[in-house]
Amino acid sequence: MIKTKSAAVSMLTLAILLSACGNNNNNSNAGASSPAAPASSQAAASPSAASGEKVELRMAWWGSDERHEKTQKAIELFESKNPGVTITPEYSGFDGYMDKLNTQIAAGNAPDLIQMGGNIKEYVDKNALLDLTPYVGSTIKLDDFNQGLVQSATFDGKLYGVTLGVNSTSLMYNKALFDKAGVPVPGKDWTYDDLKNVAIQMSEKLGKGNYALYDLSSDSGAFASYLGAYGKKLYDTDGERHFEKEDAVNWFKYWADLRAAGAVVPADVQVANPPTAADTTLVVKGQVAIQAGSASQLAGWQQLTQDTLGLLMFPSGPAGSGMVPPLSGQYITAYADTKHPEVVAKFIDFMVNDPEAGVILGNSRGVPPAGKIRDALAAQATPVDQAMYDYISLVADTAPPVNYVQFPVDNELLALMKLTTEKIGFNAKSVDAAVDEFMTEVDKLIAKSKAQ
Amino acid sequence: MTLSMNKQIKSVIFHVIVLGCGLLMLYPVFWLISASVKPTTEIFTSKSLWPSAFTFEHYSSGWTGMRNIQFGDFFLNSILLCIIAVIGTVLSSSMAAFAFARIEFPLRKLFFALMLGTFMLPGHVTLIPQYIIFHKLGWVDTFLPLTVPKFLGDAFFVFLIVQFIRGIPRDLDESAKIDGCGWTTLFFRIILPLSSPALITAAIFTFMGTWDDFFGQLIYLSDIKKFTVPLGLRLFLDSSGSSNWGAVFAMSVLSIVPSLTIFFLGQKYFTQGIATTGIKG
Numbered sequence: 122m123i124k125t126k127s128a129a130v131s132m133l134t135l136a137i138l139l140s141a142c143g144n145n146n147n148n149s150n151a152g153a154s155s156p157a158a159p160a161s162s163q164a165a166a167s168p169s170a171a172s173g174e175k176v177e178l179r180m181a182w183w184g185s186d187e188r189h190e191k192t193q194k195a196i197e198l199f200e201s202k203n204p205g206v207t208i209t210p211e212y213s214g215f216d217g218y219m220d221k222l223n224t225q226i227a228a229g230n231a232p233d234l235i236q237m238g239g240n241i242k243e244y245v246d247k248n249a250l251l252d253l254t255p256y257v258g259s260t261i262k263l264d265d266f267n268q269g270l271v272q273s274a275t276f277d278g279k280l281y282g283v284t285l286g287v288n289s290t291s292l293m294y295n296k297a298l299f300d301k302a303g304v305p306v307p308g309k310d311w312t313y314d315d316l317k318n319v320a321i322q323m324s325e326k327l328g329k330g331n332y333a334l335y336d337l338s339s340d341s342g343a344f345a346s347y348l349g350a351y352g353k354k355l356y357d358t359d360g361e362r363h364f365e366k367e368d369a370v371n372w373f374k375y376w377a378d379l380r381a382a383g384a385v386v387p388a389d390v391q392v393a394n395p396p397t398a399a400d401t402t403l404v405v406k407g408q409v410a411i412q413a414g415s416a417s418q419l420a421g422w423q424q425l426t427q428d429t430l431g432l433l434m435f436p437s438g439p440a441g442s443g444m445v446p447p448l449s450g451q452y453i454t455a456y457a458d459t460k461h462p463e464v465v466a467k468f469i470d471f472m473v474n475d476p477e478a479g480v481i482l483g484n485s486r487g488v489p490p491a492g493k494i495r496d497a498l499a500a501q502a503t504p505v506d507q508a509m510y511d512y513i514s515l516v517a518d519t520a521p522p523v524n525y526v527q528f529p530v531d532n533e534l535l536a537l538m539k540l541t542t543e544k545i546g547f548n549a550k551s552v553d554a555a556v557d558e559f560m561t562e563v564d565k566l567i568a569k570s571k572a573q
Numbered sequence: 574m575t576l577s578m579n580k581q582i583k584s585v586i587f588h589v590i591v592l593g594c595g596l597l598m599l600y601p602v603f604w605l606i607s608a609s610v611k612p613t614t615e616i617f618t619s620k621s622l623w624p625s626a627f628t629f630e631h632y633s634s635g636w637t638g639m640r641n642i643q644f645g646d647f648f649l650n651s652i653l654l655c656i657i658a659v660i661g662t663v664l665s666s667s668m669a670a671f672a673f674a675r676i677e678f679p680l681r682k683l684f685f686a687l688m689l690g691t692f693m694l695p696g697h698v699t700l701i702p703q704y705i706i707f708h709k710l711g712w713v714d715t716f717l718p719l720t721v722p723k724f725l726g727d728a729f730f731v732f733l734i735v736q737f738i739r740g741i742p743r744d745l746d747e748s749a750k751i752d753g754c755g756w757t758t759l760f761f762r763i764i765l766p767l768s769s770p771a772l773i774t775a776a777i778f779t780f781m782g783t784w785d786d787f788f789g790q791l792i793y794l795s796d797i798k799k800f801t802v803p804l805g806l807r808l809f810l811d812s813s814g815s816s817n818w819g820a821v822f823a824m825s826v827l828s829i830v831p832s833l834t835i836f837f838l839g840q841k842y843f844t845q846g847i848a849t850t851g852i853k854g
Contacts, residue, residue, distance in 0.1 A: 179795075181795075183811060184811045185808070185809055185810060185811040185816050185817055186638060186639055186808060186809055186817055186820070187817075188811065189639070189640065189808065190639075190640045193640055193641075209795075209796070210797070211795040211796075212797070212808070213791065213804060213807055213808065214807030214808055214809070214810040214811060215810065215811055216787070216791075216807050216810065217787065217788060217791045217792075217807075220788070220791075220792070221791055221792050224700065224701055224704050224792055225704075227701045227704070227705070228701065228704050228705045228708045229708075230704075230708050230713060399617065399816070399818075400616075400617050400818070405617055405618065406617060406618050407618060421816065424613055424614070425613060425614060425616065425617050425618065425818070426614055426617075426618055427614045427618075
C-alpha cells in the first residue's frame, strides 16, 4: 500500500519535473533562435516576423503515419526557411478529428492552420475560417490552379481554402480477374454497351461466387456520369434537375438487366461486403473485378493485395464522356481568429507551390493541384502513383468543360437511390413504378434544398 | 448406471456447447492476433487464420515507425494517466462514500441526490463548457484535465461504495469508537480495509475506462509526445486515404495486454465486489 503510494508520488513528481524541463527547453530554444536569426527578406513580408518577434502557429490535420511524417518534414523545411516561425503540429487519425475541431472552435482555441475536407462550407457558415482573398495573388499564388478547384472553396466571392490534392471518381478494377476470364481490360473509349458485354462475359467465365461488377445503380456519382454521357445532367447551378423520367428508367433498367444476367454482385452479398472500405470490398479480395471508388484509394488498397489494381473511367455515351473533372479532396484553411494571418497565408502558399515542399509532401493528400509540382513528382513516382497521376490527367483531359455542381442533399439522394435499387432488386416494384416514385422524391429533395 | 451415463453424456454435450460458444466469441481476438502477424497483402484477402508466413514486421514498424516518437511512449503516458486516475478516483470516491454512508450531516439526502444527478447528465452536455474552463485555466494539452477531476470523485463509484459500506455492520464502528477511534481512524482502519472488494472494483473500472478512453484524451491532448495508446492507435488510420492496417492490429494486440493483466489479477475481488454490493446493498 505504502509502496504503491510512494511510487505514485515519485511518478507525479517526475512528471512535474519532466514537464518543467520541457518548458525550459522550449523557452531557451526560442530565446536562442529568434535573436540569432536575422529576418530574411521573405520573412520581412510579415510584420510580426520582421520585428524579430517569434511567431507560434499550430496546424491540425488528419491522416495516417505516412502523411504525418511527410507533413512534419514540410513544416521543418518551412521553419528553416522562415526563422522565428514555429509551427506545432497537431495530428491524429480521422476518428474524432472534426469533434475535436468543433470543441476547439467553440472554446476559441482552434489551430491556426486547419486541414479541411468536403465539409468546408459548414465551417464557413460558422464564421470559423479566415477569408484568404486579400492574400491571393500577393502571397497565395493560384495561377497554376484549375479554376474549378478555386471555385470549390469560394463562397460569396471569398476564398476560404486552398486545395491540397485533387481526386476523382473512378472505376477501380482488379486486373487478375480480367486475366482469369481472358477478357482484355477496356480502354478509355468504352461505352455502356461495352460495360454490359464485359460484365456478362466475365461473370460467365469467372464462375460461381465471383462477379464482374459491383451493382452501381445506387451510386449517385455513377448515375451523374451516365446522365452526362447521354447529354443530361443530374443537377445544375440553377438548382433544378436536368434529366427526365425516361433517363432514370433507362439507368435502373440497365442495372436490372445486368442483375437478371447474374453479372453484378447480388444485393445480399453487396450489403455484407460494401465496396466503400478496403477491409470489406471484394475487389481487394479478388472476387469482384470492378467497383466504383475514388482514385486516391488506389495506392493504399494496392498494398493489401498481390493482384494488380487499376483505374478506369466511367463509360461514354452518345454525348461523349460524362466524367466530372477532378475535384478537391482536402483543403488547407486558416482559423478566423489567427493572430498571424500573413504567416499563415505564406505557409499555405508554401504547401501548394514550393517545389521542395511539393516533393516532400508527394501525393500524401491526393494528386497535387499545381501542374509544376505534378511534373516534379512524376520523376520519382512508383508505378501505382504513376497510374494515379495518369488517371487524373486523363480525366482532366477527357471531362467536358462543364461547371460541376454537386447535388445539394447528396446523402439523401444516395439513400433514395439505394431504396429504389432495392425495390427493383427484390422485385417489390417494376422498374417503371419504382422510377415514378424516385422522380417524385427527387423533386421533393430539390424543393427542400431550395427552401434551405 | 444408466442414470450416471446419462448425466455424463449431458455434461459432455453441455461442455461442447459452452466450449463452442466460447471459441465463437474469441474468434475476433484470434482474428486480430492472426492479422497482426500476416503479411499486409494477406490481412483482408486470406480467410485462413493461419498465415502463410509469419511476420513480425508490423510489430516493429508500429513500435518504431513513427517520427520522433515510439509507441512505447504512448504506453508510458497511458500507464501514468491510469495510475493517477485510479489513485484519485479510489481515494476521493471512497472518502465521499464514507461520508454519505456513515456521517450524519445537514442536507445529506439532498447532496446525495445531487451527486447521483451528475451521473445522469450525459457527457456531451458538459463537454464544451468543461473544455472552455480548462482552456481558460491553461490546462489544455496537459494531463491535468484528465487527472485532476479524478480527485474530485466519480458519482458512479461513490454510489457503488456507499452501497457496500452500508452493508458493513455498524457494530464494528461502535466498538471502534469505544476503543477511541475518531472519524479518520475509523475510515482508514476499519471501513477502508473492509470495503476492499468495492475499492478494487472501482480501481479496475477506472483503469479500464481510462485505458480505453479515446475521446477525452483526443480533445485535451494535441502534442504527439503526450499521446496515449488509444490516440496512438488511430494515428495509423485514415478513413479517407491509406491506412497502415498491419501496425494497427499489431499495436492493438499489445494494447489489450495491460487491461487483460489487470482484469485477471483483480478478477477474484472484482466479481466479489459486484456480487456482495448487489446482495447487501
